[in-house]
Amino acid sequence: MPPHSAAEPSRQCKVAVIGAGAAGLVAARELRREGHDVVLLEQQGQLGGTWIYTDEVDGDLLGRDASRRRVHSSMYQGLTTNLPREIMGFADFPFSTAAMAGSSIDARRYPCSEEVLRYLQAFAEHYHLTQLIRFNCQLPGAEGWPGLLMHSHNYRSAERFKGQHVAVLGASFSGQDVARLVAQQAACVYLCAREWTTQQQLDAGRGGAAANIQRRGMITQLNAAGGAEFAVGQAVPQLDAVICCTGYNYSFAFLDLQALGLSTAQQHVAPLFQHMFVPGQGPGLAFIGLPWRVVPFPMFELQAKLCARVLSGRASLPPAAEMAAWVQQHEKLLAAEGRPPSQSHYLDYKQLEYHAWLASMCGRDVPRVPGWRAVVMHAYWLWRWLLVTVDEKAISWVRHYNRETSPPPGAGQLILAQHALAHPRLWRHFLDDNAKPVNPLPPQVA
Numbered sequence: 001m002p003p004h005s006a007a008e009p010s011r012q013c014k015v016a017v018i019g020a021g022a023a024g025l026v027a028a029r030e031l032r033r034e035g036h037d038v039v040l041l042e043q044q045g046q047l048g049g050t051w052i053y054t055d056e057v058d059g060d061l062l063g064r065d066a067s068r069r070r071v072h073s074s075m076y077q078g079l080t081t082n083l084p085r086e087i088m089g090f091a092d093f094p095f096s097t098a099a100m101a102g103s104s105i106d107a108r109r110y111p112c113s114e115e116v117l118r119y120l121q122a123f124a125e126h127y128h129l130t131q132l133i134r135f136n137c138q139l140p141g142a143e144g145w146p147g148l149l150m151h152s153h154n155y156r157s158a159e160r161f162k163g164q165h166v167a168v169l170g171a172s173f174s175g176q177d178v179a180r181l182v183a184q185q186a187a188c189v190y191l192c193a194r195e196w197t198t199q200q201q202l203d204a205g206r207g208g209a210a211a212n213i214q215r216r217g218m219i220t221q222l223n224a225a226g227g228a229e230f231a232v233g234q235a236v237p238q239l240d241a242v243i244c245c246t247g248y249n250y251s252f253a254f255l256d257l258q259a260l261g262l263s264t265a266q267q268h269v270a271p272l273f274q275h276m277f278v279p280g281q282g283p284g285l286a287f288i289g290l291p292w293r294v295v296p297f298p299m300f301e302l303q304a305k306l307c308a309r310v311l312s313g314r315a316s317l318p319p320a321a322e323m324a325a326w327v328q329q330h331e332k333l334l335a336a337e338g339r340p341p342s343q344s345h346y347l348d349y350k351q352l353e354y355h356a357w358l359a360s361m362c363g364r365d366v367p368r369v370p371g372w373r374a375v376v377m378h379a380y381w382l383w384r385w386l387l388v389t390v391d392e393k394a395i396s397w398v399r400h401y402n403r404e405t406s407p408p409p410g411a412g413q414l415i416l417a418q419h420a421l422a423h424p425r426l427w428r429h430f431l432d433d434n435a436k437p438v439n440p441l442p443p444q445v446a
């Protein structure tokens, strides 16, 4: 038995979960499984959170005006998941067409956003979560540049950029994805990243179906005539739009952060023990879903299990001083690695370690990430790393392979190698290019 864990739940709590997105839904399931009395408060009229697509956008496209009309979802047309569905789903409710019981509309390995929404709806239905949700319920609580300035949160479709010259700021997952989609309509897309500091890095990647994505360093100046200058790379005399794919700020309007001793400055929530609990506040408040560069759903699931068990007394948190010491150690480590506080919740390759810690805190009966999932995750990261480091061309090949029916020569082998690395038992399945994704070792739907 792990040090902070008891055999039986000894407490039953009344718990409010804010938001019926993926994290809120799995939190509600775990809390109810643990015997707690749960209500899910959702400000919208529908479950699914960020996976609900709408044409509507914020009143202020850059999100600077605090009084703007707000739209929650950042979903846009043409988005397909950036994770293979085999690893994306919850541990005991796989993201497979079988589990979705007839509601699937896109069986591809990297499906469209509507398929994810349907998966979450199927999950809620299977575990009878909808009756726990109170919908429509909210808790109280480059001046002068002539072009269009917007945040990716408000990006919906590429059509408005037809024939235009567009800069996409930020080249992480969403920046690359938005650039690729906009390039299908735009005359030219300039993908700008702080990390590109040499001409050599700019020359390494000229992407897009029509080779119309060019790399640039960060924008240093937007001028009144509509042009832009960059830290590295040739200036552009006329830009029509800039799309900022620069990430998100944390905001908890329903919490008195000051009273809790919490801050959301510098794009992280602090101080938090293991990205979840406020040292000294007990388990009554828990954050589920803060870590990023992760496979979110299975992580939400383990975080939710731990939250439910510390509330019931089946697991317990370390003393406040120990939690505070963890926070200090975490900050020191971040500084030693030369990473800014905004990367506090960035896990990436450390996420399996985090999963293992969560599971061990929950108790022996909570399974670690199954071997095949862990290997697929590793293979996936290796694949992404290869794509980003080796060749931009490989990105378009693999994308093409994953989304289209007739892959160009070479792409099949690349994907096969990716998955062969993942698990020998996947080989046979992936030799068949037309096979639909399946869970290689399907866990039981609970």
Ligand SMILES: Cc1cc2nc3c(=O)[nH]c(=O)nc-3n(C[C@H](O)[C@H](O)[C@H](O)COP(=O)(O)OP(=O)(O)OC[C@H]3O[C@@H](n4cnc5c(N)ncnc54)[C@H](O)[C@@H]3O)c2cc1C
Pocket (backbone or CB within 6 Å): 018, 019, 020, 021, 022, 023, 024, 041, 042, 043, 044, 047, 048, 049, 050, 051, 072, 074, 075, 076, 079, 080, 081, 082, 083, 088, 137, 138, 139, 174, 253, 254, 288, 289, 295, 296, 297
């Ligand atoms: C463009 C985009 C692409 C992505 N692609 C992938 C992918 O391919 N694979 C993947 O696994 N993940 C992807 N993600 C990550 C995605 O955010 C997570 O998978 C997951 O859906 C997040 O779930 P959540 O419950 O934390 O947040 P959300 O889905 O945002 O849900 C939060 C919910 O809380 C509600 N809410 C907020 N404030 C209040 C309040 N005060 N009162 C009541 N309700 C409130 C909101 O209305 C919403 O329903 C993507 C994200 C984006 C933006």
